[in-house]
Amino acid sequence: MQKNFLVVAIILVTGSTLGFQVASNGPTNPDPNGPRPIDAVDSVFIEDMTWMEVRDAMLAGSDTVIVATGGIEQNGPYLVAGKHNVVLRATTNAIARKLGNALVAPIIGFVPEGDIDPPTVHMNYPSTVSVTEETYRRLLTDICSCYRTHGFKHIVLLGDSGGNIDGMKAVSTDLNAKWKESKTRIHFIPEYYNYSDVTKWLEAQGVKQTDDNLHDDFGITAIMSTVDLSSIRMKQRVAAGKFKINGIDLAPVEQTIAWGKKIIAYRADVTAKAIYAAKKAKTTQ
Numbered sequence: 001m002q003k004n005f006l007v008v009a010i011i012l013v014t015g016s017t018l019g020f021q022v023a024s025n026g027p028t029n030p031d032p033n034g035p036r037p038i039d040a041v042d043s044v045f046i047e048d049m050t051w052m053e054v055r056d057a058m059l060a061g062s063d064t065v066i067v068a069t070g071g072i073e074q075n076g077p078y079l080v081a082g083k084h085n086v087v088l089r090a091t092t093n094a095i096a097r098k099l100g101n102a103l104v105a106p107i108i109g110f111v112p113e114g115d116i117d118p119p120t121v122h123m124n125y126p127s128t129v130s131v132t133e134e135t136y137r138r139l140l141t142d143i144c145s146c147y148r149t150h151g152f153k154h155i156v157l158l159g160d161s162g163g164n165i166d167g168m169k170a171v172s173t174d175l176n177a178k179w180k181e182s183k184t185r186i187h188f189i190p191e192y193y194n195y196s197d198v199t200k201w202l203e204a205q206g207v208k209q210t211d212d213n214l215h216d217d218f219g220i221t222a223i224m225s226t227v228d229l230s231s232i233r234m235k236q237r238v239a240a241g242k243f244k245i246n247g248i249d250l251a252p253v254e255q256t257i258a259w260g261k262k263i264i265a266y267r268a269d270v271t272a273k274a275i276y277a278a279k280k281a282k283t284t285q
Contacts, residue, residue: 044096047106057103064102064154064275065147067140068092069164071111074125076214078245079224080231081127083216084160085109086224090260091192092158094268099275102156105143111164112136133167140171148184155184156275158192165193191274194267195219201266207259209246218248222260225253 025031036052043049046065049057070084080086088107096102113130114121122128131139144155157168172188179185198219199209209218224231234253237243243250250256 044093044102045104045106049103054103058151062101062103063152064099064156065105065152066092066096066102066156066158067105067108067143067147068158068160069108069111069140069168071113071161071164072109072127072129073113073122073161074128074215076216078214078233078237078242079216079221080233082109083220083224083231086227086231087220088158088160090223090227090264091160091267091271094264095158095192095271095275098268098272102154105147108139108143110136110139111161112167113163136164137167137171140167141175144171144175144186148179148182153183153185154279155186156278157186157188158271160193162193165190185279187275187278189271189274189278192267192271194270197270198263198267202259202263207248209248212246214245216245218245218250218259219263221245221250222256223263224260225250225257226260226264229253 032055034052036050036056040053040056041049043053046054068088070082070088072081072085073083075081075083085107092104092107096104110129110131112133113128114123116123116130116132123130140157144157147155157172159165159168169188169190172186175186195217199217202209202219207218221232225234229235232250234243234250238251
């Protein structure tokens, strides 16, 4: 009787173990070490990559992930509500490629844009989506925690809008303290948010703006033009005779795009240098 009971127990344990192994190789549990069956795409954007492409990029040395925050807000009559997200699509791509060992997390569009009820700041205008500062910081914390779990050694925080900065700085400080025994470090890079410096840089090259009193300017429009011309409503503005901003004609658009590429390169260079310095400072502490 005891022998029969032992045999049954072994069968049950073996069966359940085999069952788990089969389940672990199902659609939601593929083999984490399985070979990638096709060539990888040339992208640094995690949301545009397969999980295997991300895994293999990390194995090849990509130990840094850029977590960038944009926003959904009113940006005047010509620019889309996701202005900062469009800008980040261009700048983070350039920064990641300049670093050579970085990937870009999905750009975070939900940030504090003003009180919700009663509404303040951008929340007074349709299209805007705002979150509380607490929600924003918790969202950043969870996202950064995911990338720590995945094994990234460096998490770089970049904010393209002024209201994003304090929360990113606070989350960086809190998580570095919490993870002080971990191999993962967070680097908040304030040098990225440098629109005033961009304006001065443009002025030094002869591009001087007058103020149209819009939440818009030439530098931002030029960067966006390199990503998606519809995001600056080029066709509609040309038809209405309004393809200009702050006293600067945006036609020919090829010239505006060329300026956009120069500004992206300038911001990428400044930011990459700051990231290198932040990483070096952490390793010497």
